[in-house]
Structure formats: structure tokens, C-alpha cells
Amino acid sequence: MEKVGRYEFLAEPFHCDFAGRLFIGHLGNHMLNAADFHSTDRGFGMKYLQTINRSWVLSRLAIEMEDVPQQYDRFVVETWVESAMRYFTSRNFRVVGLDGHTFGYGRSIWAMIDTESRQPTDIFSIDDGAINQWIEKEKECPIAKGGRVKMPDEVVHVRSIETYYNDVDINGHINSVKYIEHLLDLWPVDWYRGHRFHRLEIAYVAEAHGGDRLDFYxxxxxxGAATDIEVRKNGGDAVCRARVEFK
Amino acid sequence: MEKVGRYEFLAEPFHCDFAGRLFIGHLGNHMLNAADFHSTDRGFGMKYLQTINRSWVLSRLAIEMEDVPQQYDRFVVETWVESAMRYFTSRNFRVVGLDGHTFGYGRSIWAMIDTESRQPTDIFSIDDGAINQWIEKEKECPIAKGGRVKMPDEVVHVRSIETYYNDVDINGHINSVKYIEHLLDLWPVDWYRGHRFHRLEIAYVAEAHGGDRLDFYxxxxxxGAATDIEVRKNGGDAVCRARVEFK
Structure with a gap:
């Protein structure tokens, strides 16, 4: 089996925006699926981890696109593990058309937790460090790593939203992709007539649960060229910080 | 080509609820995809219709499930045209496991509109009534047709939500599946620990657009066993009416 996994997806018509462009949230979901298929095929996927009370938790995600698939486009998400340490692993993505044209790239950082204690656990404990066999250092991922988004003291409250049943994932937390949707929803529909998405970085700082209120600052x-946003829950601590760039 | 189309899908992990059950909104999206694949394969799909300024518009949808796919289940959505008239066609669905076990069924009614005038157009005008070749009257769909949900004079306002960029589909309207999610979000997460979804009927009465406020009554x-809900936009007219049943 190769180190790089390749998974084909379809830009489904109802997953595309008014201009026929695949929504970035759905693209992010395809990246998470590709990550899970890749790790499942290699013995450390979520379904197996559930049986030993472990789970992958997404810590950071960056998506940078020159272009996005249009409705009905078939495209491939390539994914590979760039590095692994005891408590974090980095996994990259390339989104490529069937004609070989690169739409864009992604970078992600994952931790592994014990689903009972919710504490980080040793990634190398799975199958005697099996992940180390799959590290691919040569394949290029020419986008910047996510930096630390540091919020200034003065921030502007821009929206609060409630979370419900459909926002909660199998881990009992607000689904990582929902934050991407909520962040990009901060810009009005008309904004997307004159601008296109370029880059999103998001750092998941803490977990939110169904029923929590999310406050966007x-x-x-x-x-400016980039907009920094912090999401807090119930008027309190940050759950994620993000930077969004359009062109 | 057969009259009944069969399309395989995966219950993706991030499309499942906290208990690992496929969200009904995502199941509805798979039904809409199956409908589009089936009609595309037979010459009257949305992508072709876009080239002649026509579009299918979903008018009614009923989904009734004995059971739903669990995370990582592969399942098939079968779909076929039960009948066609000048201005409406009815299309059914069966959701079946790879082992042949039936999860449930769906029924839908579609109109075809002119995308410029937004008026209904003659379905039989497409390729000289080609849809008539594909009518399948024998295949069983043993669930009730959607009835007319009639709201009483006294209704209770239960929620209002704003609509944003991610809610708007390729037709410029609020995505049909989003209503399903918003309706099922009216019940708290804890409700779903003790109850399971049984049936949803939804009649799409008028179109809403990005930026409209949706008010749920x-x-x-x-x-009772069934809950009737009307969704209005911006404090005014109804955009859809629905009946939801749990077990």
C-alpha cells in the first residue's frame, strides 16, 4: 500500500453554492473523510480506535484553494501523514481534478485522546508505532502552516448562534465542519458574488456541546486581507480561533 | 436501462448523530442525489435542464424509516418515477442495505419550472415526453402519501433562525435539506436519546432566499404522536408545512 491515499469525490449539486462552487465546509468534510479512509486502510482509523476507547481529534486545519470544484466535478483528495510525534501528527491534503489540475491544499494537526478520560494519549502506542511506516516527507504541500491567531484585547462581537441536534457529531461535540460553515456565514451572500475564498486556518481550542451558544468575535x-475571528461558548472561554482570507 | 435506478452511498462518520445514526437531512440529500443521477442517466437531469433554462423543483417529500443506516454502513437508494403529469411528477425511493434489508422509503413530488419566469412548465415538453418511457407502476412503496398539513388558527411560535450563505443552493433558494435539519433541530439533543425518527412529511409552499428569517410555528x-409545523419567512407567508413523527 502506498503512503499517499487517493479518494475520489463528487461535487454534489446540493453541496454547491449559488454560483455552483463546492462549499468549503463540504470540501473540509471530504478532507476529513479522506483522512479517515486513509487511516482505516492502514490500521489506525476511527472505527478501530472506537473499539479501544481512543479517537482522533482535529486540532488545527488550514485549507488554501486557488480554485474550487464546480457542481458535478469529480475530484480527488490525496492525503498523507507528513510527520508523527507522541501527541500530535500532521496530515496534509492535495485537492486535484481528474485532469491533474491542482485546486488547492490542506494541512491538519491531530491529537489522539482517550474517549473516557478525554486526555491525550500516545499515538505510538497504537500497534507498536505503526503510523511511523506511513510517514511521507517528500511530497510537497506548498501552503503555509497555520500560525497562531492571536486576538487583540479589543474585539467586536459579530454574531451569536445556538447549537442543536444536527450540530453534534459522533464524539458528542460540535462537528468541526460546522465551525467552518458558521465562520464563512459571517460574510453576506452578496460578498461571495465579488470575492472568492482563498484560505482558512482554524485552531480548535476546546470542545463545545449541543445546546452551547457560540459567540463570534x-x-x-x-x-483587511485577512480576518481573525475567535469563537467563544456561552459568553466564556474560546473554543476556536480562525483566520479567513478572500481574493 | 432499467426503470429503477440504484445508487450506493456511505453513511459517512461526520454525517451521523451522537449515536452513530445517519442524520435524516443527509439521508434526504442522498435521495435528492439519487433522483438527479437517475434523471441525468435518462436524459432529464438538472445539469441538462440548466442548459435550457429549466429546473426541477421539489414540491413535497415524505421519508418514513423503520431504521436508519449506522456510521460506515454502505446502503443503496433505489429510485423510480411512479407517475408523470403535465405539471407534476411523483418519484419514490427505497433505502436498502447491501444485505437486502429495507431501512425505509420515500415519496416525492416535483414540478419543473422555467428558471427565468419562475413559472411551472410542461414536463412532457422535454424530449417529446421522454419521461413517460420510465414510469414504473408495479414497484411497491408501502408508505402513505403526504397529506395536506392544515394548520389550526392557534399556533405557537417556537423558534426563529436567520439564513446565510451556506443555506443557499444553486437555484438561489434556501436548500430543501436545510429545512429538514432545522425542523429536526426543534427537538433537543436529549430527546433523541429516548426517541427515534419515524416519519417526516414536508410540503414546500414558497421559496425563501439567503437573508430571510425563518419563523417556526x-x-x-x-x-401527540405527530407534530405539525409551519415555517414562515420574515413574519409573513408560509414557505413550508411539515409533519414529524417519532417512535
Missing amino acids: RAGTGS | RAGTGS
């Missing part, structure tokens, strides 16, 4: 005016 | 106490 923006750094500064949001009029 | 319930008939009566919602404590």
Missing part, C-alpha cells in the same frame, strides 16, 4: 474591522 | 402542544 472579530479582531479589528475585518476590512 | 407549531400546531398545539407537540406532545
Whole structure:
């Protein structure tokens, strides 16, 4: 089996925006699926981990696109493990058309937790460090690693939303992809007529649960090239921080 | 080509609820995909219709499940055209496991509109009534047709939500599946620990657009076997009416 996994997806018509462009949230979901298929095929997927009370938890995700698939496009998400340490592993993605044209790339950082204690556990304990066989250092992922988004003291409250049944994933937490959707929903539909998505970085800091209220705070005016946003729950601590860039 | 189309799907892990059950909204999306694949394969799919300024518009949908696929289950959505008239066609669905076990069924009614005038158009005008070749009257769909949900004069306002960029589909309207999610989100996460989804009927009465506020009104106490809900936009007219049943 190769180190790089390749998984084909379809830009389903109802997963595309008013202009026929695949929503970035659905693209993110395809990346998470590709990650799970790749790790399942190699013996350390979520379904197996559930049987030993372990789970992968997404810690950071960056998606940078020159272009996105259009409705009915078939495309491939390539994914590979760039590095693994005891408590974190980094996994990259390339989104490529069937004609070989690169749409964009992704970078992600994952931790493994004990699903009972919720504490980080040793990734190398799975099958005697099996993940080390799959590290691919040569394949290029020419986008910046996610930096640390540091929020200023002065932030602007821009929206609060409630979370419900459909927001909660199999781990009992608010689904990682829902944050991507909520973040990109901070810009009005008309904004997307004149701008296109370029890059999103998101750092998942803490877990939120169904019923939590999510409060969105923006750094500064949001009029620069990049907009920094912090999401807090129930008026309290941060659950994630993100940077969004359009072109 | 057969009259009944069969399309295989995967219950993706991030499309499942906290108990590992495929969300009904995602199941509905798979039914809409199956409908589009079936009609595309037979010459009257949405992508072709876009080229002649026509589009299918979902008018009614009923989903009734004895059981739902669990995470990582592969399952098949069968779909066929039960009947066609000048302005409406009815299309059925059966959701079946790879082992042949039936999860449930769906029924839907579709109109075809002119995408410029937004008026209904003659379905038989497409390729000289080609849809008539594909009518399958014998295959069983043993669930009730959707009835007319009639709201009483006294209704209870239960929630209002705003709509954003991610809610808007390729037709520029609020995505049909989003209503299913919003309706099922009216019950708290804990409700789903003790109850399972049985049936949803939804009649799409008018179109809503990104930026519209959706106001949800319930008939009566919602404590009976079935709960009737009307969704209105911006404090005004109804956009859809639905009946939801749990077991």
C-alpha cells in the first residue's frame, strides 16, 4: 500500500453554492473523510480506535484553494501523514481534478485522546508505532502552516448562534465542519458574488456541546486581507480561533 | 436501462448523530442525489435542464424509516418515477442495505419550472415526453402519501433562525435539506436519546432566499404522536408545512 491515499469525490449539486462552487465546509468534510479512509486502510482509523476507547481529534486545519470544484466535478483528495510525534501528527491534503489540475491544499494537526478520560494519549502506542511506516516527507504541500491567531484585547462581537441536534457529531461535540460553515456565514451572500475564498486556518481550542451558544468575535474591522475571528461558548472561554482570507 | 435506478452511498462518520445514526437531512440529500443521477442517466437531469433554462423543483417529500443506516454502513437508494403529469411528477425511493434489508422509503413530488419566469412548465415538453418511457407502476412503496398539513388558527411560535450563505443552493433558494435539519433541530439533543425518527412529511409552499428569517410555528402542544409545523419567512407567508413523527 502506498503512503499517499487517493479518494475520489463528487461535487454534489446540493453541496454547491449559488454560483455552483463546492462549499468549503463540504470540501473540509471530504478532507476529513479522506483522512479517515486513509487511516482505516492502514490500521489506525476511527472505527478501530472506537473499539479501544481512543479517537482522533482535529486540532488545527488550514485549507488554501486557488480554485474550487464546480457542481458535478469529480475530484480527488490525496492525503498523507507528513510527520508523527507522541501527541500530535500532521496530515496534509492535495485537492486535484481528474485532469491533474491542482485546486488547492490542506494541512491538519491531530491529537489522539482517550474517549473516557478525554486526555491525550500516545499515538505510538497504537500497534507498536505503526503510523511511523506511513510517514511521507517528500511530497510537497506548498501552503503555509497555520500560525497562531492571536486576538487583540479589543474585539467586536459579530454574531451569536445556538447549537442543536444536527450540530453534534459522533464524539458528542460540535462537528468541526460546522465551525467552518458558521465562520464563512459571517460574510453576506452578496460578498461571495465579488470575492472568492482563498484560505482558512482554524485552531480548535476546546470542545463545545449541543445546546452551547457560540459567540463570534472579530479582531479589528475585518476590512483587511485577512480576518481573525475567535469563537467563544456561552459568553466564556474560546473554543476556536480562525483566520479567513478572500481574493 | 432499467426503470429503477440504484445508487450506493456511505453513511459517512461526520454525517451521523451522537449515536452513530445517519442524520435524516443527509439521508434526504442522498435521495435528492439519487433522483438527479437517475434523471441525468435518462436524459432529464438538472445539469441538462440548466442548459435550457429549466429546473426541477421539489414540491413535497415524505421519508418514513423503520431504521436508519449506522456510521460506515454502505446502503443503496433505489429510485423510480411512479407517475408523470403535465405539471407534476411523483418519484419514490427505497433505502436498502447491501444485505437486502429495507431501512425505509420515500415519496416525492416535483414540478419543473422555467428558471427565468419562475413559472411551472410542461414536463412532457422535454424530449417529446421522454419521461413517460420510465414510469414504473408495479414497484411497491408501502408508505402513505403526504397529506395536506392544515394548520389550526392557534399556533405557537417556537423558534426563529436567520439564513446565510451556506443555506443557499444553486437555484438561489434556501436548500430543501436545510429545512429538514432545522425542523429536526426543534427537538433537543436529549430527546433523541429516548426517541427515534419515524416519519417526516414536508410540503414546500414558497421559496425563501439567503437573508430571510425563518419563523417556526407549531400546531398545539407537540406532545401527540405527530407534530405539525409551519415555517414562515420574515413574519409573513408560509414557505413550508411539515409533519414529524417519532417512535
